[in-house]
Amino acid sequence: MSGPVVSSPHGPRPYRVDRVMLEVLLALVPGVIVMTWFFGWGTLINIALATLVAVAAEASIMLLRRRPVTPAIGDYSAVVTAVLFAISVPPTLPWWMTLLGMLFAIVLVKQLYGGLGYNPFNPAMAAYVFVLVSYPVAMTTWLAPDVLAEHPLSFAESLRLIFTGALPTGLEWDALSAATPLDEMRGKLDQGLRIEEIRQSPLWGDFGGRGWEWVANGFLLGGLYLLWRRIITWHIPAAMLLALMIAAGIFWLLDPETHPFPAFHLFSGAAILGAFFIATDPVSACTTKNGQLIFGASIGLLVFAIRTWGGYPDAVAFAVLLMNIAAPTIDHYTQPRVFGHAKDRADR
C-alpha cells in the first residue's frame, strides 16, 4: 500500500542485469587463470587497468549526460567490456593502448550511442579492432607460453614492461615472444610448408598451440557454466562453432596438406571465447532464436574465411562486428510465428 502504483506482476524478480554481468565475469575466471598461468601477470595487469579506465570513462560520461552514475557503474557492463578487451590483447600491451582502447569502447562505441542497450556494436571487439588496425605490431606481439619461455616474466617485470616498455635486463623481445598458433600456421602455410611439417615445431600441442588450447578449454568451461546458468542459450555458440568446424572440415577433407584439422580452428585464437562470451553479447547480437542461428553460423563462416583468405590471422572481432551490422535485418526476417497466426509468413 506504500510505494508507487505499478503494473503487474507484483512478485520479486529473480533476475537482475548486474547479476547477469557478474555471472559472466565469474564464467571468465577459469580462462583468465589459465591465461595467467601460461602468459604471466600481464593479463591481470591489463584487466585491472582496463577496468579502471572503463569504469572511470563510464562514470564521466554519465556525469556529462547528467544521468545517475551509480546504476550505470553498478550494472558491471563496463567491467565485462574491459575484461573481454584485456584478455583479447597481448599481455604486454603498452598501457596507453589499453587506455585508448577502453576510451574508444566506452565513450565512442557505447555511450555515444546511448549507453548500455543501445550500442549496435560490441564495444570490446570494436576497441580491439581499433587498436589492432592502429598498432598492428604491438597487437600481434604475443609472449611465448610459459612452458616454452626461456624467461617467464615476474609481476614487477610485467608491470615495468607495460608501463615503461622496458624489457628485463639482458633480454630481447625474441627471447620472450613467440608467434601465436594462428600466426605461425598462416606464416608457414604462406611459405609453402605442409601441415605435417608445420606441426613439427614445439609450439604445438594436441589440437592447437601449446598453452593456447588450455586457455580455450578454460573459456569453454566458463561458456558451459553460462549455458548451465541460462545466462546464454546454445544457439549462437553452437551455430558459430559448428559452422566454423564444418567449413574447416570441408576444406580439410579436400586438402589436408594445406588446411589444418577442424579442431585446430576451434582451439586456436578466440573462437571459443568469441562463441561463448563475445558473439553472445545480447545487445549487439540477434534476438530471435532463428536469427541467432544465422548470426552465429555467419560468424563461424566469416571467421574461417578471414583466417584462411583474409589479411589478419584471427578474425573473431571482425566477424562479430560485421554480423552486428546485419543483426537488425536478420531479426526482422526471422520473427517467430506468433500464437494464433497462420504458418506462412510471406508478408515478412
Next chain:
Amino acid sequence: MAALLPLIGRRRLWTFHGGLHLPDEKALSNGRAVEGAPLPRRLIIPLLQHIGAPARPIAQVGERVLKGQLLALADGNVSACVHASSSGTLVAIEDHPVPHPSGLSAPCAVIETDGEDTWAELPEPMGGYPQLDPAEIRERIRWAGVVGLGGASFPSSVKLNPSTDHRIRTLIINGAECEPYITCDDLLMRERAGSILAGARIMRHLLGGARILIGIEDNKPEACEALRFALAETDMRGYTEIRSIPTLYPSGGEKQLIRILTGKEVPSHAIPAQIGIVCQNVGTAAAVADAVLEGRPLISRIVTVTGRAIGEPRNLEVRIGTPVSELIARAGGYRERPRKLVCGGPMMGFDLASADVPVTKSANCILALTEAEAPDPGPALACIRCGRCAEVCPAKLLPQQLYWHARAKDLDRAQDYHLFDCIECGCCAQVCPSHIPLVQYYRYAKNEVWAREQEKRSAQQARARHEARQSRLERQERERKARLRQKKASLDAAPGAGQSEQDAKKAAIAAARQRAAAKKASA
C-alpha cells in the same frame, strides 16, 4: 474401457510456448475449508462488474430490498444483472471507489443491511431443463447475472449463445487456476464438484451437445480427485474427461488451456467459438447450476484472502459488495503492514489503493503482500535485449521489440509485432533482468492505439457529417435555383397570370392598411 478412459484422464496433452514455473504459494490458503464471511453493515454493489454496459438500476432509493432481489437490469445485449446480496434498505445509488486498476469511482448501489438476510422470492428451479427451450435457460442465466468468474467477467448468457455459423464441439471447463496464491477454484472444486459438473451439463445442453474437457493443473490433486469421484456418480462419463495438466503459468489463460487440451490455436483476433470451442471457468459452471437448478442469482463468490501479510490466509464465501477490509478482518487481520494490497493474483492482479472497495463478481483473490513478497523492483534499467522475455512469452511474441516500439510510441511498428496478441500475463516482466514494467508499456500502447482509432472514427464521422451537410446545402441550392428557373419560365410563358397575381397582392395590402386604420380610429 471407453468408460474408464475419462476416469484415467491420461490422454495426449499439447504444450504452448514459454510459460513460467512460479512458486505457487497455494499451501498458504488451501488448507482450510471455505468459510462464510460475516454480513457487513453496508454492502456496496457496483453496477458495472462485467464487460459491457453498466446495469440499469430498477430498485428505488429508500426501498427495502431482499436478498437475491434484482437491483439493476442488464442494459443491452452485453451486460449483466445485479442483485442485492442481502436484505436491507437501498440507501443510495452513488459513485463509490471500486476495485479497478484506475482506482476511480463508479456507480454503486449501497445497501444498509438489516441483519435478517431474508431471501426474496426466487424463480422456480428448472430441474427438467433438458426439456426446456434453450432460450429460456439462457434468459434465466442472464437474469441471474452470471458472468465469467475466471477474471474477464464476460456475461455468460452471451457466451453460451454462439452464432449458428459455428458448431461447438468442445466445452472446456477451466480449473487450471495457474496464478500463484489463488486457491478459490481449488476449494470450489473440492467442495462443490457436483455443482460444477451439473453446471457443465447445463452449458453443454445450451451449446448443443459438445464434449466436455475439464483441465486442472496437477498441483491440485485433491480437486482433481473430487471431480473424478463426482463424475463417477453422474451420467456424464460418456462425454466428459477430466485432465490433469502440468503446472505452468499461464496454462489457465483461455487460449493456452485450449491449446493444451485440444492442440488447437485460437486464431489471432478470433474467439474460441470460431474453432468450435467454448471455455468456461469452474466458478461460472457452479453459478450456472445455482441459477438454473435452484433459481439463485449470483450474489456471492469464493474469495481467497492470502499473502504473508494476512494473519490467517483462507478462502471465504463472500457476498458481492462486502468491503475488502471486512474480509481481511475475517482472515485474522494483518500480520504485518502489507507493502501492497492486490486484487487478483501476483502476476495479473492490480493494486488496490485502499481496502474500502467492495468485492465484485470478478474478485477472486485479495492479496496482501509483504516487503519480501513484493519488493520494490527499483528503477528500470535499459533493455539489454537478452531475450528472456521472448523465451517465456506464451503468445510467442518478441517482447523486447514490442517494448522498443511501444517506448518510441511507434504504434504501427508495435502492431506489426502483434501488440494485440499480448495477453498481459506478465511473464516477460517477471523475468526481465532490467526490471522494465513491460506489461505497462503494452497496456499503454494498446490504449494509445484504441484512442487513436477512436479519434479516427470520430474524425470520419465528422467528415461524413460535413459531407452530408455540404451535399444537402448543394441540393437545396440546386432545388431553389430550379424552382426559380421554373417560376421565371412560367412567368415568361404567361404574363397575364403574373399581372393578376400582382393585383391580388396590391388589393391585400390595401385591405390590411384599411384594417389598421380602422383599429387606430377605434382606439
